[in-house]
Amino acid sequence: MHEAPPPTSTPAPDPSSSAVPAEPLSHGLKQRHLTMLGLGGVIGAGLFVGSGAGIAVAGPAIVVSYLIAGALAMLVMRMLGEMSAAMPASGSFSVHAERALGRWAGFSVGWLYWFLLVVVLAVEATAAAQIAHGWVPGIEPWAWVLLFMVVFTAANLTAVKNFGEFEFWFASLKVGAIVIFLVLGLLAVLGWLPDTDPVGMTNLTGQGGFLPNGWGGVVSGVLTVVFAFGGLEVVTIAAAETDDPARAVGRAVRSAVVRILFFYVGSMLVIVTVLPWTAQQAGLSPYVKVLDAIGVPSAGQIMNIVVFVALLSALNANLYGSSRMVFSLAERGEAPRGLLKVSGGGARETAGGGSPEATGAASRETTGGVPRRAVLASVAFGFVSVLLNLLWPDTVFLYMLNSVGAVLLFVWALIAASQLRLRARLEQEAPEALSLRMWCFPYLTWVTLAGLFGVLLLMLTDETARPQVLWSAGATALVLLVAVGRQWRERRGSA
Numbered sequence: 001m002h003e004a005p006p007p008t009s010t011p012a013p014d015p016s017s018s019a020v021p022a023e024p025l026s027h028g029l030k031q032r033h034l035t036m037l038g039l040g041g042v043i044g045a046g047l048f049v050g051s052g053a054g055i056a057v058a059g060p061a062i063v064v065s066y067l068i069a070g071a072l073a074m075l076v077m078r079m080l081g082e083m084s085a086a087m088p089a090s091g092s093f094s095v096h097a098e099r100a101l102g103r104w105a106g107f108s109v110g111w112l113y114w115f116l117l118v119v120v121l122a123v124e125a126t127a128a129a130q131i132a133h134g135w136v137p138g139i140e141p142w143a144w145v146l147l148f149m150v151v152f153t154a155a156n157l158t159a160v161k162n163f164g165e166f167e168f169w170f171a172s173l174k175v176g177a178i179v180i181f182l183v184l185g186l187l188a189v190l191g192w193l194p195d196t197d198p199v200g201m202t203n204l205t206g207q208g209g210f211l212p213n214g215w216g217g218v219v220s221g222v223l224t225v226v227f228a229f230g231g232l233e234v235v236t237i238a239a240a241e242t243d244d245p246a247r248a249v250g251r252a253v254r255s256a257v258v259r260i261l262f263f264y265v266g267s268m269l270v271i272v273t274v275l276p277w278t279a280q281q282a283g284l285s286p287y288v289k290v291l292d293a294i295g296v297p298s299a300g301q302i303m304n305i306v307v308f309v310a311l312l313s314a315l316n317a318n319l320y321g322s323s324r325m326v327f328s329l330a331e332r333g334e335a336p337r338g339l340l341k342v343s344g345g346g347a348r349e350t351a352g353g354g355s356p357e358a359t360g361a362a363s364r365e366t367t368g369g370v371p372r373r374a375v376l377a378s379v380a381f382g383f384v385s386v387l388l389n390l391l392w393p394d395t396v397f398l399y400m401l402n403s404v405g406a407v408l409l410f411v412w413a414l415i416a417a418s419q420l421r422l423r424a425r426l427e428q429e430a431p432e433a434l435s436l437r438m439w440c441f442p443y444l445t446w447v448t449l450a451g452l453f454g455v456l457l458l459m460l461t462d463e464t465a466r467p468q469v470l471w472s473a474g475a476t477a478l479v480l481l482v483a484v485g486r487q488w489r490e491r492r493g494s495a
Contacts, residue, residue, distance in 0.1 A: 189273050203272060423438065
C-alpha cells in the first residue's frame with residue numbers, strides 16, 4: 001500500500017524541489033489519448049443541446065458569448081498547463097494550490113472539485129439512461145444507470161489505458177460529428193447542397209439584427225454557456241499518467257484550446273447563419289434543427305446517438321477525474337489513507353537513510369497501478385447521487401446540484417491565484433521548468449480573475465443563476481471551514 005506522510009504543519013514542498021515524490025500510478029496513457037481527451041472533454045451535451053438556451057437569449061450574438069467564455073476557459077487552461085508542465089501531479093490544480101497558497105487551499109479545491117464531479121456524474125448517467133430507455137422501453141432507466149455505472153467502474157478499475165481507449169473513441173466520434181456538421185453547414189450556407197439556395201447574411205442581420213437583445217443578451221449568453229467549457233481540467237490530471245507528463249500536457253493544452261474554440265464558435269456561427277435565431281428553443285438541440293432544415297434524414301436519432309456518446313464520455317471522464325483527485329488528497333493526508341492502495345503491487349517505501357532532506361519522510365519507489373479504492377469511493381458516492389436524482393430530483397438532488405453550480409468558477413479562480421504565486425517562484429528557482437508559459441504574465445492572469453468574479457457577480461443579479469451562486473458559496477464556505485479547522489488542530493497538536 002502507498003502510504004501518505006503523516007499530516008504536519010510544515011510548508012508545502014517547493015515546486016522546484018526534486019524531493020517531490022513520484023506518482024505511484026501507471027503511465028498507461030499515450031499522447032493520442034491525452035490529445036483526444038483535451039478535445040472531447042468539453043464537447044458534451046452542453047454544446048449539443050444546451051446551446052439552444054444561449055441562442056434563445058443572445059440571438060446571433062451567441063457567437064460573441066462563446067468567444068468570451070471560450071477565451072476565459074482558454075486562459076485558465078494556459079495557466080493550468082503552465083503549472084502542470086512544470087509540476088505534473090495526479091491532483092493537478094489541487095496540488096498547485098497547496099504549494100502556492102497552503103494546505104487549506106489544496107484541501108478546499110480538491111474536495112470541491114471531487115464533489116462537483118460525483119454530483120454531475122449522476123446527471124450524466126440519468127440523462128444517458130433516459131435516451132437508452134427511449135430506444136429500449138422494456139428496460140427501466142434505473143437498470144440502464146446501473147449498467148453504465150458497472151461498465152465504467154470496471155473499465156476504471158483495470159489498466160488506465162482502458163479509460164484512455166474509451167475516451168479516445170468517444171472523443172473521436174464527437175469530434176467527427178462536429179466536423180461533419182461544420183462541413184454540411186458550410187455547404188448549406190453556400191447553397192452547394194441539393195435543393196438549397198445560398199443563405200448569405202440574412203439570418204445574421206434579420207430578426208432584430210446581430211444583437212437583437214443588445215449586449216445584455218451577450219452577457220446572459222456567457223452565463224448560459226461558460227459552464228460548457230468545464231472538463232478541460234481532466235487533461236492535466238491525466239497527464240501525470242503518461243510517460244512524459246510535461247511534454248504531454250504542453251502539447252495537449254496547445255492543441256486543445258484552439259480547436260475547441262474552433263468547434264464551439266464555428267458550430268454556433270453555422271447554426272445562426274443557416275437558420276433564424278428565433279427558430280431555436282431552450283431544451284431542443286439546435287444541431288437537430290439545422291440538420292432537419294438541410295434535409296439530413298433521421299437527424300434527431302443521429303443527434304441522439306451523438307448526445308448519448310457525449311454523456312457516457314463525460315461520465316467516464318468524471319469517474320476517472322474524481323478518483324485521481326481523491327487519491328491525490330489521500331497522498332497529502334487530506335483524505336483517508338486507505339484510499340492509497342493501488343493495483344499491480346502498490347508502492348514500496350524505502351527509508352530516507354537519515355539524510356536531512358528525508359527527515360520525517362520517505363522516498364518512494366513505485367511499481368505503478370490503478371487506485372482501485374479511490375475509484376470505488378468515487379463511484380459509491382456517484383451511486384448515492386444517482387439514487388437521489390431518481391428519488392428526489394426536485395428537492396434533495398436539486399439542492400446538491402445547486403451547491404456545485406458555481407464551483408467550477410471558484411476552482412478556476414484558485415487556479416489563477418495559484419499561478420500568480422507559482423510562476424514568480426518558478427522564474428526565480430527553476431526557470432528551466434517553464435516549458436509552457438502563460439501569455440502576458442501577470443496581466444492576463446489578473447484579467448482572468450476579474451472576468452471570473454465578474455461572471456459570479458452577474459450570476460448574482462440573475463434570478464435563475466442566483467441560487468447556484470449562493471448554494472455553491474455555502475458549500476465552499478463549509479469546506480474552507482473544515483480546512484482551516486484541520487490546520488488549527490494540527491498546529492495546536494504540534495505546539
